[in-house]
Amino acid sequence: MAAFCLLGIGTGALAQTKTSAPGAAEPAEITGTVLALEEEGEELILDLGANQGATEGATVEIWRPLKLKHPVTGKVISDRFKIGTLELGQVRPSMSIAKASSTLTRTPEKGDLVILRKKNQPAAPETKSPTEEPDKPAGGETTGGDPEALVIATMFSKLEGADLVTRIKAYEDYVREKPNGRYARVLYEEAASLRRLLEADGKPSPKKPKKAQVDRTEPTLVSFSRPKAAVSGTPLALAVELDDLATGAILHVRSKGRPTYTPLVMASAGPGYWTATVPGDRLVTPEIEYFIEATMESGAAKAVVGLPGSPERIQIESAPRITRPEKRIASAMLLTDFADYNGLKGDDRVWQTEGTFGLRYGDTGVRALRTGFGVYRGVGGSLNDLDVLGLSGRPVGLTYGYLETEVAFHRLFSVIGRAAIGLLDDGISGGGQVLVRIGNDRETNLVLGGELLGGVGTRGFTQLELNTFKRVPILIRTEVTNQPAGSSLSSPPDEDGQPTQSTNEGEVGARGIVQVGYRITPGFVVAARVSFQGRTINHAGPGFGGAVGYEW
Structure with a gap:
């Protein structure tokens, strides 16, 4: 009997019939504005809230306001054009979040108008017959534009003639899905009445839901994993599970020492699950503070993780600096150089050819190892013997091999040492070089140093390597x-x-050398050099040479 009473009360109370009477109330407009766009324009923040009559799931229109100056009359013309409709999601007292419910003709912008149209109840409702509305639920009553009433009416229509157990299960399933619905209380009480009827008849009743599902008024936390640490500059995702009384969630975040929090609206990730990502630029050492609020259908909010005055904390660690491993560079070079000190007379000259193979490891520490060979051939003597006495120059020859190491104490400072050993015409000889490089060998740098070769002589030099021009060293x-x-x-x-x-x-004489190269490919360089050298102003001559190098 209670079931039939419920059906009578439910359908009568829920019926919202359409009317075509001339005196029906006109739709009321509530106008608002788009305040901001979130999630790359997918979510719109509106200044329509529960205080203005907005409800979750309501549909609002979005309009683009235009103000133009007439090109002929000069008058300013204002109007607006509809660009689509939105569906309200979370609704707070003064604001709400909306998403497009259909394709918009224009991209939404801040300042667009939104209109919520609410129809007043007609003064004299006129119920249509079942024959006029064959798709409506049985009973001949309609539900107007109320989706919840339509669900209830459809459920009653499907339960027509059903047994008590089926009715109890349907009512309780509805209560579980919508514990805050307008009809949840009456359905729960009806299910309880039907259970008592079954127990009086001695029949087993279906499993009864916990009463707390209906009696609870505030959302509660189901689960949340508190992160202990995060990496600076790396976005951090947080997720929380709330019970079915929560209609949304908001994550509030601030850096340590900041007076205010930044709110981040958490997105739904499934029934009861809400997630938000803290941008990487907000994760600043040494820590951040946060708390999470659950929102309710009424628009109120309740802190479920931490509190504004006692927030949760996450330690922020500095991001590790990942340095690219330095590539080892192999190189090979062949250099030849001719210098005449006495006007091409042939009695004071040098021809040296040297081949080098090297391996570069990095900017600091052992920067490079090089090895090679050289052929040194020359003719020379004292100025008195050559220019006054007219004697011929003495031939000098050395064929040698060497090993060279460059050690860098800083990327802009290194020391180079070379040891050489070779054969003279009358025996074995050796020597070496000690050099200091100021600057990086891959950039413009200055080399200072000296050389000693047994049986050949000594040499001191200063060398400036210009790498200002990429293709022309x-x-x-x-x-x-x-x-x-x-x-x-x-x-x-x-x-x-x-x-x-x-x-x-x-x-002792002096030399000046200028060498210009051309980088044919990033690793292949050819170069030519010219020089002038002399021991006195009357004992001098030109020189020339070339080089080719390749590195990989």
């Missing part, structure tokens, strides 16, 4: 040297007892 070098006849040597006299070659040590 330039080298400028100066030398001070007594090579090739850097040491005295006894020589057998001729038939008349007079020496035929210079045996004395050569004087």
Whole structure:
């Protein structure tokens, strides 16, 4: 009997029939504005809230206001054009979040108008017959534009003639799905009445839901995993599970020491689950503070994780700096250089050819290892022997190999050491170089150093390597040297007892070298050089040379 009473009360109370009477009330307009766009324009923040009569699931129109100046009359014309409809999601007292319910003709913008149209109840409702509305639920009553009433009416229509157990299960399923619905209380009480009827008849009743599902008025936390640490600059996703009384959730975040929180609306990730991502630029060391609020259908909010005055905290760690491993660079180079010190007379000259293979490891520490070979051939002597006595120059020859190491104490400062050993015409000799590089060898740099070769002589030099132009490397070098006849040597006299070659040590001279290269590919360079050298203003001559290098 209670079931039939419920059906009579439910359908009568829920029926909202359409009317075509001339005196029916006109729709009332509630106008609002788009305040902001979130999630790349997918969500719109409106200034329509529960205080203005907005409800979750309601449909609002969105209009684009236009104000133009007439090109002929000069008058300002204002109007608006509808660009689509929106569906309200979370509704708070003064604001709401909406999403497009259909394709919009224009991209929404801040300042667009939104209109909520609410129809007043007609004064004299007129019920249509079942024959006029064959798709309506049985009973001949309609539900107007109330979706919840339509669900209830459809459920009653399907339960017509059903047994008590089926009715109890349907009513209780509805209460579980919509515990805050307008009809949840009456359905719960009807299900309880039907259970008592079954128990009086001695029949088992279906499992009864917990009464707390209906009696609860505030949402509660079901589960939440509190992160202990996060990485600076890396977005952090947080998720929370709430019971069915929550209609939404808001994450409030601030950096340590900040007075205010930044609210982040959490998106639904399934029944009862809400998630939000804290942008990486808000994760600043040493920690952030946060709390989470659950929102209710009434628009009120309740803190479920932390409190504004006692927030949760997450330690923020600095992001590790990932450095790219430095590539080891192999290189090979062949250099030849001719220098004449005495006007191309052939009595004071040098020709040196050197091949090098190297492996570069990095900017600091052992920067590079190089090895190679060289052929040094020259003729020379003292100025007195050559220019005054007219003796011929003494030939000097050294064929050598060497090993060179460059150690960098800073990317802009390194020391180079070379050890060489070779064969003279009359035995074994050795020598080496010590150099200091100021700057990086891959950039413009300055090299200062000296060289000693046994049986050949000494040399000091300054070398500027310009890498200002990507394709045109330039080298400028100066030398001070007594090579090739850097040491005295006894020589057998001729038939008349007079020496035929210079045996004395050569004087110190100076060289200036300019070399210009061209980078054909990033690793392949060819270069040409010119030089001028002399020991006095009257004892000088030109020079030339070239080089080719490749690295990979």
